[in-house]
Amino acid sequence: MKAHFGPAQSGAYSLSRLTSKHKATSKRAEKVVLEMQDPATGVKLQPQRLVITTIPHAITGEDIVQICLFYSEARSFGSMLVALGYIYPIQDHKRLVVKPDASLYRFQTPYFWPTQQWPVEDTDYAIYLAKRNIRKKGILELHEQEQYNRLHKWMNHKWDFIVMQAKEQYRAAKERKKPDRVVFDCQERAYWVVHRPPVRTHTGMFPSLQKTFMIFTQQSIMRPRVKSSVSIGALVKYCATYKGHDPFLSKCLPSNPWLTDDVTYWALNMPNVEIPTKMRVERWTFSFGELLSDPRGRDDFRLFLKKEFSGENLAFWEGCEDLKWGTAATMKEKAEQIYKTFLARGAPRWINIDGKTMEITVKGLKHPHRYVLDAAQTHIYMLMKKVSKHVSSDSQLEQNARNRRPSLSPIIIRQQEQEQKAKMAASAPVDITQLCRFTTPVPHLAVYSGITDPPSANASPSLPFLAHTPACPSPISVALDSTSASERRAEASEGESEGNPEARASAGGNVSKSRVALSLRRLLKRGCTPSSMFASLSPKCNSAAGTSSRIQPITPDEPSQAPPRRIGNFFQIKVDIPPECRIYPIESEDEDEENRAISRERLGTKEIICPWESLTPQNGTG
């Protein structure tokens, strides 16, 4: 059985399964081998006659087959014994199979039995090769020579020891009598044929184990590695972010049910509760994944996307999840269903993914499996993630303004939640947020300089950046038209710094429609790659990438240079910036870097010194 993980994981998984199976078979094999030693009921032994010497305890292939029939099913058991290394062939030592004729085999000594707990060491192999080198006076077989050279390179620091030990072992072996020496040589050779086979060794069993192991180790080497400073930084960030949300580490309101036996907390946080708690909403701001994994958040997001006529993205994503986690029997139908609904040309809920991904997906659908839609799903996920970042909510800003310490009484929370409910009933439930500290947009840039050529080389080149054409009736143009003085006022006064509730209240009093427009406008003013937005929001308007736009850009195209990367500045940005500064979302994602770079350049002569502008570009992963 092959589990459908990614290749490295599947290698590891099947490896572990095979090794545990291996272990059980080894135990059984050992038992049988022991029983075979019984002079009365065991296998018949005969001497092997060499030129001068005679060596006892040889078995013929026929006898092996016979005795194996006695102990278990058929010849496969005998072949298994040989493949594992409990019995070795004397004559054709490279082919680990049982030939049911007079060819001779011998039992392997317990030291050379395959065991899980004693991994086969390269040092031992190097010593063996050195010994062989001595014995054969420098003439090794091809694969042995290759291995020798390889080990000499990789174990160079130990090479003195290897040579020393090889010489001593060689001399110690000579102390024994001739027949025993011959037997020992055969034993050792057989051991290494099993554990370091020359590539074309014919084994009766378990070729997949070695192959899986090889794939696994090759992929482990290729796996990207992260500096511990980076990963520890990420861990610290995670802990700091989630610390307040852990009911055991900090107070949870109204009370921790485990302590007070009051289940209000659970009731308030039911998966499909109508009004999500503040803490829950805050959690959604941590990452897009949080938003999606919370059913309530996902509902909100779904409604939002519905408003923007791009609900099929989320539906597709959900379909993919369903496929991944569903039963194997239903997989084929599900995949077909998804194809018909989302991917086929002229499908009712066609999603917008780029040509290459579509090609790969369609090809994969010929032989559908659990992860056939992975590429497309990731694509859509990234798209939705971008969308979620650029939409802010007013209710969230209000909450930001207020005191967020957990000592708030439940009454205030209830009040807030009721307000939230009212707002949500009135407006699009846009709870998707980001922590925006600086919320004053520059008023004069209400002229939409945001629609320019997309800096195509940046961010995700795989996403199609299609410019908005005038012919396309987009909801955003509708929003643009409804520029109202009140909006501008609201924008100007909104959230200068924290603790400005009047502005918030007035902002909160806005009409629902303009709020959507407000948020979308803010999106545009940030100079994000608007076409990606458009692409996701207006999937029907897939026109060729052109430079036409309704509104003249203020500044020419941006050079596609990599903006300075700031990793982990999340907590370093201070609040003390001039109010004219623009809204900068505090995310440590790189997609926003380009936006900031663009918007900064648009500010032009404004000469706003934002704290992060003095940072020098960093390169790479630090």
Place this chain on the structure above:
Amino acid sequence: FNLIMGKEECKTMLDALNKVTACYRHLVIALGSTSDSQNLREELKKTRKKAQELAVANRTKLTSLLKDKTISKEDRAEYERLWVLFSSCMELLEVDMKRSLEIAQDFPLKVPTRHLIQTGMTGSTTTVAARAMSVQNMKYEADSNIDTADLRDLQAEITQVSQMMEEMEMKVQVMKVQVAPWAVEAKQEAGAELKSNMSVGNSSVGSREAGFASICAVIGFFVIVIVALVLGYLVVNM
């Protein structure tokens, strides 16, 4: 002078440890097979004890040498090389001791129906043990229940060895001796084992001494030839 003596002493002890390790491995390989016997168990026990004595001696010597801060850079490199040799030997010894415990437990001797694996090996290992112990003949004086009684000792010794190895690691760190095993450069190149070494010591670089020995042989040869010619001349002239 003291330092040179120390180095030579170290190398000799290391060679001895190496030899004992190699012989011990041969003995363990015979365990559980038809070569197994009371005597083998006793041989294993004696070899083990010898190995441990040598290990302790080596360790003390090497750590005292490495602790010395006044040694030169080349000397330090040499000691680090010896340290790598020593720790590799100990690793091998530890593994073999653990394996011998395992196999000895699986193949007790004093049972009514003992099933030793019929591997084709039937001879005794006494010569190997004698080589390990550096004696001419082995003397056997153990009790008949050595196969079980010894196991407890063996377990204790394994723990001792593991502890010693851990200590070695720690000590090396505590002394702020940066022994980076991978940084040690082997003195022997590939195929070095093919060179016959007339010298006893393996841990020293054999090539110099081998060269010297071969020069001796050549000179000896010529001397003999000259003597033969002279004699022949005399005989002819008689």
